Amino acid sequence: MDPVLLRLLLVVAGVALVTLLGLALRRRDGRIVASATPESDGGASGGGADTADDAPRLDASHLDAVGLDTDGAAAGAVLLGSPTCAPCDAVKAILSDLAQEREAFRWVYADAADHLDLAREHRVLRVPTLFVVDAEGRILGRTSGVPRPDDLRQLLDGRDVDLAA
Amino acid sequence: MRSDLATDDQGRLLIDVRGPRFGAAITATLLAIALVVQGPLGVGLVAWQWLMFAIATLAGLAWSPYGNLFRALKRRFDLGPPPATELEAAPRFAQACGLAVATVALVAFAAGAATVGWIAVAVVLALSVLLATTGLCVGCELYLVGQRLRQGRRRADEPA
Missing domain, CATH: 1.20.5 (Single alpha-helices involved in coiled-coils or other helix-helix interfaces)
Structure with missing residues (x-):
């Protein structure tokens, strides 16, 4: 040839x-990677908690470090980004919309470079990475890139994070 | 810095996110032709692309020839406001990555290792195609990883 x-x-x-x-x-x-199933309540653990206690979680020290206060909230989100990351702004806009819709939802933005221990522990390779957690810091789901707002709503719908907070 | 371009509140250049994809489409087209025809014309096209990478890397994206072609077309055909803007740092680093691999290709051609040179050209071509067709910028992601490592090291060096 x-x-x-x-x-x-x-x-x-x-x-x-x-x-x-x-x-x-x-x-x-x-795409949201769910790490804990809210439907698992009353299972083998039998306790009041509706998520297994061994579910991956963001430690209280990490939540303190990024400044997420889940007191009185049903769920929260931690967005790790960087100053030069354009898609991070898109995720911020989605989160602030969600927070307006749902009183019991809080979120914070943190520069991934300031929280390298968190990034290392949870193997954050890219920004934007988003963690959605319940009030105890258990990770309900995480995403890399820009999530679809409806996927996040669906994740929160399983958590009674509605207007009637 | 050219005064007619958008900047953020610290005076850093903001670029239309469509610009790098447009530039990558031109880069991919030229390098694909180069890879197919090879010979003096092929090497010439690689040398031209090396120059484009060098200008964008050293002078900044405000001076990038493909970027300015995009700005001209945008005005001429009224493509509307940018869907989003981004700081130039990450895409400029991606241009530097392209410059580095294109340099390897040219050095290989000069040394008579044509096969090595064309493999390097194929790498740049693949990454340009990825950016042009799907918007994924590998060089930009590398910049973010590198920046995080560097800042982490700086912080670790500070006395506790």
Whole structure:
């Protein structure tokens, strides 16, 4: 085969492959990874808690450090970002909309560079990374990238974080 | 700094997020042609792209030729206001990454290692295609990781 034609085919195939890979990566972007199921209450633990106590959580020290006060709130969110991150602003806008809709929802923004211990412990590789936690700091779900607002609403709907706070 | 461009409250350049994708589309097209035809024309195209990376990296994105082409087209065809703006730091770092790999390619061509050179060109092509078609900027992500590491080290060096 003519080498120019062969290279043309290789380049076209490579471009298609990279594009498909990128689309797959982008579909994963912003998807909520749930880490605790609110439906698990009354299970083996039998206690009043509706989430398993061994669920991953943000320590009180971490919550203090980022300044999230969940007193009287049903759920909160910690957004890790950086000053040069454009998608972080999009996530901030989504969170402030949610906080207006739901009184029992609090959120804070923190620079990931200021909270490297948290980032290391929870393997935060990218900004924006968002943690949604219950009042005790148990992680209900996390996302990297810009989440869809309705996905976040659905996550919070399972937590009675409604207007009737 | 050119005075007609948008800046944030600290005077840092803000760019239209569509600009880097537009530039990446041109870069990808030129490098794809270079990779197919190879020969003196192919190497010439790689050298041209090296120059584009060098200007954007050293002089800043305000002077990026592709960025300014995008600004001109935006005015000419009334593409509307930017959907969002971003600080130039991360995309400028991505241009520096492109410059580094393009330098490897040119050095390899000069040393007679054409295959190594074309592999380096293929790497730049793949990353440009990724940005142009899906908006994912690997160089920008690397900048954020690097910045976090650097700040972490600086903080660790401070006496407790």
